[in-house]
Amino acid sequence: MPADIAIATxxxxxxxxxxxxxVGLGVFFERKVSALIQDRIGANRAAIFGFAGLGLVNTLxxxxxxxxxxxxxxxxQSDRLLxxxxxxxxxxxxxxxxxxxxxxxxxxxxxxxxxxxxxxxxVGLLFVLAMASLGVYGVVLAGWASNNRxxxxxxxxxxxxMISYEVAxxxxxxxVVLTYNTLDLQEIARAQGRLLWGWLPAWGILYQPLxxxxxxxxxxxxxxxxxxxxxxxxxxxxxxxxxxxxGAKHLMFMxxxxxxxxxxxxxxxxxxxxxxxxxxxxRDGFHFPWGTAVALPSLVVALLQVTAxxxxxxxxxxxxIVIRWTLPRFRYDQLMRLGWKGxxxxxxxxxxxxxxxxxxxxxxx
Amino acid sequence: MPPGxxxxxxxxxxxxxxxxxxxGVLVRRNIIVIFMAIELMLNAVNLTFVxxxxxxxSMDGQVIVFFVMTVAAAEAAVGLAIILALFRNRETxxxxxxxxxxx
Amino acid sequence: xxxxVFLLLAVLVVAAALTVVxxxxxxxxxxxxxxxxxxxxxxxxxxxxxxxxxxQVIVYAGAIVVLFLFVIMLLNLTxxxxxxxxxxxxxxxxxxxxxxxAALVAAALRRVPPAGAPALPExxxxxxxxxxxxxxxxxxPFELTSVLLLVAIVGAVGLASRKG
Numbered sequence: 182m183p184a185d186i187a188i189a190t191x192x193x194x195x196x197x198x199x200x201x202x203x204v205g206l207g208v209f210f211e212r213k214v215s216a217l218i219q220d221r222i223g224a225n226r227a228a229i230f231g232f233a234g235l236g237l238v239n240t241l242x243x244x245x246x247x248x249x250x251x252x253x254x255x256x257x258q259s260d261r262l263l264x265x266x267x268x269x270x271x272x273x274x275x276x277x278x279x280x281x282x283x284x285x286x287x288x289x290x291x292x293x294x295x296x297x298x299x300x301x302x303x304v305g306l307l308f309v310l311a312m313a314s315l316g317v318y319g320v321v322l323a324g325w326a327s328n329n330r331x332x333x334x335x336x337x338x339x340x341x342x343m344i345s346y347e348v349a350x351x352x353x354x355x356x357v358v359l360t361y362n363t364l365d366l367q368e369i370a371r372a373q374g375r376l377l378w379g380w381l382p383a384w385g386i387l388y389q390p391l392x393x394x395x396x397x398x399x400x401x402x403x404x405x406x407x408x409x410x411x412x413x414x415x416x417x418x419x420x421x422x423x424x425x426x427x428g429a430k431h432l433m434f435m436x437x438x439x440x441x442x443x444x445x446x447x448x449x450x451x452x453x454x455x456x457x458x459x460x461x462x463x464r465d466g467f468h469f470p471w472g473t474a475v476a477l478p479s480l481v482v483a484l485l486q487v488t489a490x491x492x493x494x495x496x497x498x499x500x501x502i503v504i505r506w507t508l509p510r511f512r513y514d515q516l517m518r519l520g521w522k523g524x525x526x527x528x529x530x531x532x533x534x535x536x537x538x539x540x541x542x543x544x545x546x
Numbered sequence: 547m548p549p550g551x552x553x554x555x556x557x558x559x560x561x562x563x564x565x566x567x568x569x570g571v572l573v574r575r576n577i578i579v580i581f582m583a584i585e586l587m588l589n590a591v592n593l594t595f596v597x598x599x600x601x602x603x604s605m606d607g608q609v610i611v612f613f614v615m616t617v618a619a620a621e622a623a624v625g626l627a628i629i630l631a632l633f634r635n636r637e638t639x640x641x642x643x644x645x646x647x648x649x
Numbered sequence: 650x651x652x653x654v655f656l657l658l659a660v661l662v663v664a665a666a667l668t669v670v671x672x673x674x675x676x677x678x679x680x681x682x683x684x685x686x687x688x689x690x691x692x693x694x695x696x697x698x699x700x701x702x703x704x705q706v707i708v709y710a711g712a713i714v715v716l717f718l719f720v721i722m723l724l725n726l727t728x729x730x731x732x733x734x735x736x737x738x739x740x741x742x743x744x745x746x747x748x749x750x751a752a753l754v755a756a757a758l759r760r761v762p763p764a765g766a767p768a769l770p771e772x773x774x775x776x777x778x779x780x781x782x783x784x785x786x787x788x789x790p791f792e793l794t795s796v797l798l799l800v801a802i803v804g805a806v807g808l809a810s811r812k813g
Contacts, residue, residue: 263676303775307703314711318683321718325676333722344715364776551655554758556692559659561754563666563685565747570670572743578675578721582682585713586666589689592705600696603769605782608701612783615701615708616794620801622713626720627808633724 188295193280196299199491200279200447204439207498209240211439214499215506248432256328256425263326268426268433271319274312275440281305282447283367285457285486286464289479297457297483298367305366306358309448310351313403317343319437320405320412320422327425335421338513339412343403345520350399352528356392356535357385357452370456374463380470382460385453391531393453395524400448401501402520404441408508409516446497447490454493457486556597564590575641577629581622588618655695662688675721679714686710697774 213236216223225236227243255264285297302308317340324336361369375383386393402409413421423434450456461469462485466477477485511519563586570583592611599607665688668681686709693702720726772778783791 260676263680266680302699304699304703307700307707311703311706311711314707314715317711317715318680318718321715321722322680325718325722337719337722340715340719344712347711551652551695555655555659556696557754557758558751559662559692561751562663564754565751566663566666566670568750569743569747572746573740574670576675576726578717578726579670579678582669582675582678582717585682585709586669586685589686589709592701593689593692596693596696596698596701599698600769600774603773605773605778606786608698608774608779609782609787611698611701612704612779613787613790613794615704616798619708619713620798622716623805624801624808626716627805629720630724631808633726 189300192295192297193299196279196282196284197276199284199487200276200440200443203443203446203491203494203498204436205241206495207439207442207502208244209237210499210502211505212236212240214502218503218506245432248435249429251428251431253428253430254425259328259425260326263322264425265430267319267323267326268423268430268437269319270322271316272433272437272440274315274319275437275444278309278312278444279447281308281366282444282451283370283456284490285483286371287479288483296367297487301367302365304364306354306364306369309366310347310354313347313350314344316403316437316441319434323426323434324422327422329425332422332424335412335424339405339422342405342409342412342513342516342520345517346399346402346409346524349395349520349524349528350403352525352532353392353395353399354452356389356528356531359532359535359539360385360388366451366456370451370458373455374458376461376470382455382458384455384458389453389531389535391527392535393449395528395531396452397445397449399520399524400445401504402516404438404445406438406442406501407505408511411510411513411516442498442501443494446494446501449497450490450493456493457490459485459489462486553597553601557594560590560593560597563587563593577632577641580641581625581629585618585622588614658688658691662692675726676718679717679721682717683710683714686714697769699774700776700779701774 212224223236224239227239228234229238229242255261280299281302283296283298288295288297320339320343321336324333324339327333327336357369358364361372363369363372369385373382373384377383377387381387405412411421413423423431426434461467462482464479464482466482467473467475469475567583567586567590570586571580574580574583592614595607595611595614597607599605599611662685665681665685669678669685672678672681686705690702690705690710693699693705770778
């Protein structure tokens, strides 16, 4: 029993560690990639003894210290308890979702096979949706607790946007569930290790391309990133629902923004791009389609898989950052129209077509 | 694996939550809070159903909980729409003042 | 779930439920309701009802209570009730009625046979088992519920939209 608890704790801490490292990288990328896109240099002013580290010192050391040392202002006549809880309510569900994201296959250690996933739930995908629905509370309570009419409007709009795109996200996921016949994310990742026609890894994007697009768009809208960031809209509403937040609480809101970016990237990777799958890598080593087989110890295989997962997640984080700095913002009615009249019928059609194809394929098999 | 707590404990907890919900419906005057107390009662009943499903080994209890949740969602939507329409007309949510149907 | 864990969670559930009913501000009642629903979801997981537990969070805690919060905030319904909730006699009768209900259930519980838990079928409480029951024995209520939801959507939109 104590060994089980130790292993479970280690897995959860590692998943969280991986996620937070990529969040840190995401913050750095945001500054530097936006600078590249806008043809400037980006944050490089802060330096320790002249060492600016390409902006790493500024983004990863100076910025957090600045946030933490700023004065924490609670507006007068606002609800202090709710003002305090709102950033936590925004950050905790986003981080909790990483418990079900698998970052590797299995690790054979000391005679036992450790499943490299924080928590093995047989309803893992629904857990993701549940945490996404709980994330709405951070927004709505932040808007309310600020005692500020425009924050309240930003909060209401933000939460209406979130619950609208949750529907499209859920329906896109039904297509994935139909294809893999399971709700467990680790099983979905494992099922993408098969080879089609002997050489093509059967990643989810080949089976559900439409669901991939719908899920990516809905995920970006869910995390209120540009082009869907009217509730926050830095250039128009100051900060929308978290205008009245400063210091550490503001940092928590910013952090939950990046955690959700990494979360959407991790989910897209797991569901549509094989997760931790390295092409032709099985539990005991490489099995190339032309016959070569390279045997590798379990630890090396696990390390390769975790690295592959991290690289894929970083790639999709980078994609979301580039999208952010390229596209203009949607107007609110355009946003809602896209969610309800665009993505929802498309994902419903996807469900029906997927169900039909699964039925026909099953009958043929 | 059997639940660590006996069935009667779950039923007792469910009864207590149901009683709290009933007291809420009878005592509070704010319509929204009355509505929330009704949701509390529905959830207490859900707990009873799931506890019995576990104890009798039948999935029917969970199916009924599924339906209760769906109907509660529909009821919440319609009820809140009614409250919106009421509020627009009468500017009050105090149940003591919404008495036009009383003879 | 062992007895001490059950007792701790039960105390939390009762405390949250009392907050829902007793707190003067509806926003805090709504937040307490979310806590209650989440804790009940934990109980569902302990009772081998994983799908129902997750659905409880998605539907109840994640959608219904958000709707409550929307209505409270949009209509700014947080003014304290203009006069005390109810007179002492009413509260006394209500609490007495609550205790009466609990006592009734306790009396009924004496008749529940103290059966040991039967061996559960494989995969009890997961999606496939629920789906199997839902789409075979309960398919008619399922279809009727979808009609009910459609009617509720149309009714809610009709009631809430401004007339003229």
